[in-house]
Amino acid sequence: MRQRLLSSTVIGPLVALILVVFVVSLTTDRFLLPQNLSNVTLQVSSVAIAAIGATLVILAGGIDLSPGSVLALSSSTLAILIKNLGWPVEIAIFATLVLGALLGLGNGVLSTYLRIPSFVATLATLTIYRGLAFLITGGTPIFSISPKLRPIFYGSFLGVPLPFYYVVAAFVLTGLFLRYTVPGRAIYAVGGNESAARFSGIKVNRTRLLTFMIAGLTAAAAGVLTTARLDSGSPNYGVGLELQAIAAAVIGGASLAGGLGNIVATLFGALIVAVVQNGLNLNAVQASWQQVTLGTIIILAVGLDMWRNDLSEALRRLFRRPGQKGST
Amino acid sequence: MTDAGAAPQPLWRLEGVTKRFFAVRALSGVDVSFRRGEVHALVGENGSGKSTLVKCLAGVHQPDEGALYHEGSRVTLGHPLEARAHGVATIFQEFSLVPTLSVAENVFLGRQPLMRGPWIDWQAMRAETRRVLGELGAKTDPDAIVRHLSVADQQLVEIAKAISLNSVLLILDEPTAALGLHETDRLLELVRGLAKQGKAILYISHRINEVFRVADRITVLKDGKLVATEEVAALDMDKVVRMMVGRDIEQHYPKLPATTGRVRLAIRDLRTERGVRGATFEVHAGEVLGLGGMVGAGRTEIARALFGIDPIVSGSVELDGAPLSVHSPNAAIEAGIGLVPENRKADGLFFNFEAPRNITTSKWSRVTRGPIFDLKRERELGRSLVTTLNITPTAMDASVGFLSGGNQQKVVIARWLYAEAKVLILDEPTQGIDVGAKLDVYGVINDLAARGVAIILISSDYPELLAMSDRIAIVSGGAVLGVVPAAQMDEHRLIAIASGAEALPTQPIPAAGSATA
Secondary structure, X not given: OHHHHXXXXXXXXHHHHHHHHHHXXXXXXXXXXXXXXXXXXXXXXXHHHHHHHXXXXXXXXXXXXXXXXXHHHHXXXXXXXXXXXXXXXXXXXXXXXXXXXXXXXXXXXXXXXXXXXXXXXXXXXXXXHHHHXXXXXXXXXXXXXXXXXXXXXXXXXXXXXXXXXHXXXXXXXXXXHHHHEHHHHHHHHHHHOHHHHHHOOOOHHHHHHHHHHHHHHHHHHHHHHHHHHHOOEOOOOXXXXXXXXXXXXXXXXXXXXXXXXXXXXXXXXXXXXXXXXXXXXXXXXXXXXXXXXXXXXXXXXXXHHHOHHHHHHHHXXXXXXXXXXXXX | OOOOOOOOOOOEEEEEEEXXXXXXXXXXXXXXXXXXXXXXXXXXXOOOOHHHHHHHHOOOOOOOEXXXXXXXXXXXXXXXXXXXXXXXXXXXXXXXXXXXXXXXXXXXXXXXXXXXXXXXXXXXXXXXXXXXXXXXXXXXXXXXXXXXXXXXXXXXXXXXHHXXXXXXXXXXXXXXXXXXXXXXXXXXXXXXXXXXXXXXXXXXXXXXXXXXXXXXXXXXXXXXXXXXXXXXXXXXXXXHXXXXXXXXXOOOOOOOOOOOOOEEXXXXXXXXXXXXXXEEEEEEOOOEEEEEOOOOOOHHHHHHHHXXXXXXEEEEEXXXXXXXXXXXXXXXXXXXXXEEOOOHHHHHOOOOOEHHHHHHOOOHHHHEEOOEEOHHHHHHHHHHHHHHOXXXXXXXXXXXXXXXXXXXXXXXXXXXXXXXXXXXXXXXXXXXXXXXXXXXXXHHHHHHHHOOOEEEEEOOOHHHHHHHOOEEEEEEOOEEEEEEEHHHOOHHHHHHHHOOOOOOOOOOXXXXXXXXX
């Protein structure tokens, strides 16, 4: 069991993360300050949570481009429910999460029972959901929602900010879900070979639907976190979240063909992105370069995986002792 | 080129060819030659080095030692294009056609005739394609889109492509694996014809009887070494099998006599919208019922209907005397029906799983408590099946993608042993797997039958079908023409009846129990 948990699929991203942390802490001594680490945690939490859903969808062989818009619509809804309609904070949060799951259900129904490829379906809902967010808010952010909102998320326990615990708990739960439960296994089976899954009596559409619902739920949870952090709801939040979430999954080694990937590696992927961005921030690198860097990381992460055989062959050639070249 | 005339140089000669992959010697010191006008068959079990040898000739691999001689002069083929320039064309099992393009576009892929500037000369392309296809006796429309063609026609397009490239050595890798009987006959005839025109044919097949029909000489490989190259006249099938396996196989088909019980599965007048038009038969516990018929006769479609993939329009299915509704694979599996699909790669295997997780997909409830997996138990059950079925131990940890075809097929079969199926449908279970793995599959069939499982066997390898079945249901046009004891059948009669050339025997069909008595 232990050996499987630390399989090579997790080791690669972990090593990369350690390297990135090492390099960043060489460039600036502010990186390892507790205050900064706490900042990184806060920054990464939304992306990391949304990356859970993105990974599950990818594992089942789909893709979800809409989490940024789900985040915006959830954030706007939460703000309206609390500030305009006076709902209690806890109930409003619960309702927002349910809404997220329903938005995900919409993606799922479109891409399974209605047979629209998930790339296209979620490209459409990417603009539909954000459009709805603008409609219900009239296009203006809602500030100062409630003084009760922030402490729920941005308190700390034992000196560590609460979102850290939420993220860890969410990933542990997802990891157990994928590894030990029937729906978790079904996700891998459907992503691995849809036809064989059908021939094994696995309910393919229902499984994919579930992954989209979870993706909607986690995107909404990211929306709740963002809204609580800024104490405001806005239809402009979450732009580009889909890229960061998918990047986290891909950097963690998930295959867009489906069936291959590991949720713990996705967390490392999200952390790699966050640490690099934080390092660039600390070194006062302008935002445009950060975008260039994120793209480069994605290429390197996937490229290293693709070129792995060539690289190891090249290394072997480089280090082969002269006498070893086969001739009889 | 120098044509030696009366004392012909071999077209190609391989001398001491050795190829290693890391520590494994895929080929060691193989000498073999191919002549113009000759059909040369290459046989051997999976992993014997056939495909490595082919790939050396096709310029995909370069030998580590030894040399290739083309009409007497030494050549190196560093790239598939160099092999093509030397007149070598390889037609692999999986075709290298672009399914969305037309026949003509495929024949001229990458070398379309041009008019002036960048404009393609469609007229010339069509005319030349029509001419080459005509030479092959095919009437395929050059404008037809390849994916709409039958497998046999697609293969002809591949061959047409090779011929229009002026290839002199044609390598055919398992060309009849997906063909029906008529199509096979046509292909074998075509291959003979091409040899007569002076081409050299390298013919690779697992079907020994076919090899004997078409080849002039046979080369046997085993474990990367040359066993022998001999004229067909000097060989017989038993001898070839012995050379391939390296041990004597007492019986090719170790069928055990069935002790059949009561009726397990009964279907009456089954119909679907996808090619089943009135299928009626019964299978008893412990019996192997073979479905005989041409490819496309509706045998696979019957299997799909029984497994809940194609919806049943009318007719009834009874299992152990109780009516059964198989509206989904899940319902079929719940009821105890299993299917080993014809295409194990597309429909059977999860390449992201190793053997144990592949095996348990058919019935997770055996290794779960509630919705939670007992991973230890899953592995234990997986291990015991891997051992029982003689699957390579690597399968415990490596993805099934790394296994040989035979091992892969045994993993798919293991799934239904594990699920304790009462009725098992095997669709072409030995297609493309080596002799040793075939024997293992036959062993499992016997074993399951002895345990009272009712088995429906679909195979286009007729000697196998006749030998392994207790009774044969002859399928034609989606309907079952009749069921006869396998012992009263031979290959010729089966083909004759299935093709409508001969009527079924009119005598009442004996019960299954007496069939083997």
